[in-house]
Each structure stands twice: as C-alpha cells, then as structure tokens.
Amino acid sequence: MMTPDFTRKPTLEGELIILRPATALDTPALSAGMDDAETARLTGSIHSDDDDPAGPWSLAELETIYERWSTADDRIVWAIVERSSGAVVGESVLNDLDVANLSCGFRIWISGARDRGLGTEATRLTMRHAFEEQGLNRVGLEVFDFNPRARRVYEKVGFVLEGTRREALRYNGEWVDAHDMAILAREWRVHRGNSERGAAVPA
Numbered sequence: 468m469m470t471p472d473f474t475r476k477p478t479l480e481g482e483l484i485i486l487r488p489a490t491a492l493d494t495p496a497l498s499a500g501m502d503d504a505e506t507a508r509l510t511g512s513i514h515s516d517d518d519d520p521a522g523p524w525s526l527a528e529l530e531t532i533y534e535r536w537s538t539a540d541d542r543i544v545w546a547i548v549e550r551s552s553g554a555v556v557g558e559s560v561l562n563d564l565d566v567a568n569l570s571c572g573f574r575i576w577i578s579g580a581r582d583r584g585l586g587t588e589a590t591r592l593t594m595r596h597a598f599e600e601q602g603l604n605r606v607g608l609e610v611f612d613f614n615p616r617a618r619r620v621y622e623k624v625g626f627v628l629e630g631t632r633r634e635a636l637r638y639n640g641e642w643v644d645a646h647d648m649a650i651l652a653r654e655w656r657v658h659r660g661n662s663e664r665g666a667a668v669p670a
C-alpha cells in the first residue's frame with residue numbers, strides 16, 4: 468500500500484491552471500491575493516467588514532512561513548497559476564496530514580479570477596493527487612454557510628455534507644454556520660469517472 472508523503476510536492480498540470488508548489492518567492496503574489504476583503508470574509512480570516520484583510524503578518528513573516536511550508540511534511544501548498552496569464556491567482560492546500568488514518572484537510576482561495584472554472588479544476592487536480600498519488604482515504608474541509616459558490620464547487624467534485632457546526636463564526640456581529648464536508652477515495656473514483664466521461668455530476 469502507498470504511504471502518504473507530503474514532502475513529495477509535484478507540479479500538477481491542468482487545462483486552465485498549473486498547481487506549482489509554493490515557495491517564499493510566491494509571497495508577494497499570494498500576499499496581494501489574500502489582501503482581498505471577499506477572500507478574507509469567505510475564508511473566516513476577518514470578523515467584520517472593518518477588519519484589515521491583509522492580516523497581522525508582515526511580508527517578511529509570510530516569507531518565513533511559505534519557506535517552512537515548502538518543505539513541510541504535514542502539508543502541501545500549491546500556488547494556482549492561470550495558464551492564460553501566467554499569474555498566481557490563489558492557493559490550493561492539503562494540510563493536517565494524518566498518516567495513521569490516511570486523511571488530511573483541504574483549503575483553497577482564488578482572488579481576481581473567480582467564476583471561470585479555475586477553482587473547480589484546482590480542487591479536482593488536488594483531489595486526484597490526494598487519492599491517486601498519496602493514497603489517502605479521506606479529505607475533509609470546512610465551508611461557511613454564506614459561501615454557496617464554494618459549496619457548489621465541492622459538491623461538483625464529490626464532497627459530501629457530514630454535519631453543521633451551528634453559529635461557529637461571528638461576522639459583523641451575526642452568527643454564521645460552518646459546514647463540514649468530506650470526500651472518500653471511493654467517492655472520488657466515482658466522481659472522477661463521471662467528469663472524465665462528461666456525464667452530469669450530481670449537484
């Protein structure tokens with residue numbers, strides 16, 4: 468049986484995007500992308516419209532973090548590069564590797580290039596790597612109730628709703644539920660087959 472090893476960080480090639488392992492050199496582009504109010508709100512990084520989306524980290528601190536992550540054994544951080552422009556438009560991340568249980572977490576954000584199919588392709592490429600190259604059995608994520616676009620993308624790729632943590636986030640003084648979703652290896656195989664054959668993927 469394949470043993471997961473997140474120090475293996477290959478480049479993943481798609482039609483619209485390339486997922487390239489992020490390094491400290493990507494910090495300015497990734498930092499600029501994160502400095503976006505909608506991204507910060509939808510990823511739970513801020514708690515009101517008045518908060519600074521840039522967060523508390525200096526560029527130098529972020530560089531140190533991306534440098535560490537570029538060799539980390541518990542996460543893979545890919546820069547999402549749009550083929551048509553060559554620009555870094557976001558990141559796709561497998562994190563919290565649990566080797567004993569063959570599971571990990573997933574997070575993604577895209578800035579300035581949303582609603583063009585890039586997020587769906589990035590999620591599919593990342594899941595293909597998780598299940599087919601790393602041999603994982605389960606990938607889980609959290610998505611807030613006020614983010615139907617992300618939920619749609621995850622459902623298309625085969626993630627299943629497992630439960631809801633009620634009022635897990637406070638935003639602008641209002642409570643927002645957080646949904647737990649996950650996809651298992653056998654579900655990925657079904658969904659991958661469906662999308663490769665061009666069949667309608669269940670919503």
Ligand SMILES: CC(C)(COP(=O)(O)OP(=O)(O)OC[C@H]1O[C@@H](n2cnc3c(N)ncnc32)[C@H](O)[C@@H]1OP(=O)(O)O)[C@@H](O)C(=O)NCCC(=O)NCCS
Pocket residue numbers: 505506509510557575576577578580581582583584585586587588609610611614615616617619620623
């Ligand atoms: C979530 C995210 C990665 C998706 O990537 P994307 O490139 O924008 O998404 P895609 O273009 O591949 O697909 C979007 C899908 O959502 C649908 N959609 C868009 N807005 C929607 C809405 N308000 N409600 C329901 N579905 C919606 C689109 O129609 C499309 O589905 P379709 O292919 O069936 O038509 C990206 O939008 C993003 O980074 N958003 C901000 C940060 C974020 O939300 N991160 C995830 C946190 S859990």
